[in-house]
Amino acid sequence: GENVEQHPSTLSVQEGDSAVIKCTYSDSASNYFPWYKQELGKRPQLIIDIRSNVGEKKDQRIAVTLNKTAKHFSLHITETQPEDSAVYFCAVGGGADGLTFGKGTHLIIQP
Amino acid sequence: KAGVTQTPRYLIKTRGQQVTLSCSPISGHRSVSWYQQTPGQGLQFLFEYFSETQRNKGNFPGRFSGRQFSNSRSEMNVSTLELGDSALYLCASSPGTSGDFTDTQYFGPGTRLTVL
Numbered sequence: 653g654e655n656v657e658q659h660p661s662t663l664s665v666q667e668g669d670s671a672v673i674k675c676t677y678s679d680s681a682s683n684y685f686p687w688y689k690q691e692l693g694k695r696p697q698l699i700i701d702i703r704s705n706v707g708e709k710k711d712q713r714i715a716v717t718l719n720k721t722a723k724h725f726s727l728h729i730t731e732t733q734p735e736d737s738a739v740y741f742c743a744v745g746g747g748a749d750g751l752t753f754g755k756g757t758h759l760i761i762q763p
Numbered sequence: 764k765a766g767v768t769q770t771p772r773y774l775i776k777t778r779g780q781q782v783t784l785s786c787s788p789i790s791g792h793r794s795v796s797w798y799q800q801t802p803g804q805g806l807q808f809l810f811e812y813f814s815e816t817q818r819n820k821g822n823f824p825g826r827f828s829g830r831q832f833s834n835s836r837s838e839m840n841v842s843t844l845e846l847g848d849s850a851l852y853l854c855a856s857s858p859g860t861s862g863d864f865t866d867t868q869y870f871g872p873g874t875r876l877t878v879l
Contacts, residue, residue: 683865684864684865686867686868688870694872695853695870695871696806696870698867698868698869703865741805741806743806745863745864745865746865747863747864748819748863748864749808749819749864750796750798750809750819750821750864751796751806751808751855751864751868753805753806753807754805755805756805
């Protein structure tokens with residue numbers, strides 16, 4: 653089955669700086685790559701996703717890049733704000749095993 | 764549209780008991796997937812139901828089962844509860860037309876199950 657590695661597990665950045673979270677996957681047939689944000693005690697919420705026919709997608713301060721050859725994709729958050737503090741999960745879809753999730757990154761925004 | 768809802772939000776059970784969790788998807792969505800979230804294992808796929816049929820299944824023992832009704836609402840059942848079943852159980856709804864988890868999945872708030 654699919655295997656997803658996510659790094660780092662914890663990321664602390666100063667407010668206003670950028671944050672980058674990276675994920676690698678194993679199955680070259682995978683073709684859907686969403687990112688979810690989960691605040692403490694809340695449900696995972698989709699923040700951005702990308703499909704394999706696109707290399708980059710941007711939505712205001714959030715962007716995702718995909719390198720299918722290297723089998724990795726990254727989440728970029730610019731101009732970080734206190735409300736960006738949360739756990740971020742990457743996920744991979746495109747097969748019969750449901751979405752396969754990374755272990756999560758705890759993003760801490762320092763004031 | 765109303766979001767995905769799950770009931771109950773919290774449950775406390777003892778070992779050996781069984782439990783049933785419920786999930787109501789977004790109106791018009793026909794696929795409901797279930798995930799288990801634990802600090803150690805993260806988010807893991809249990810199974811997916813589409814049009815009242817289990818369409819995909821993860822790697823969990825047969826104690827975990829589910830069903831889906833004609834209105835797309837889904838229930839998940841865990842029999843003979845073990846301490847390790849303590850987790851947040853999340854359901855996710857999607858249109859389900861792709862069949863391969865490339866549709867956007869919207870999560871419910873989860874049911875926090877504690878097994879004593």
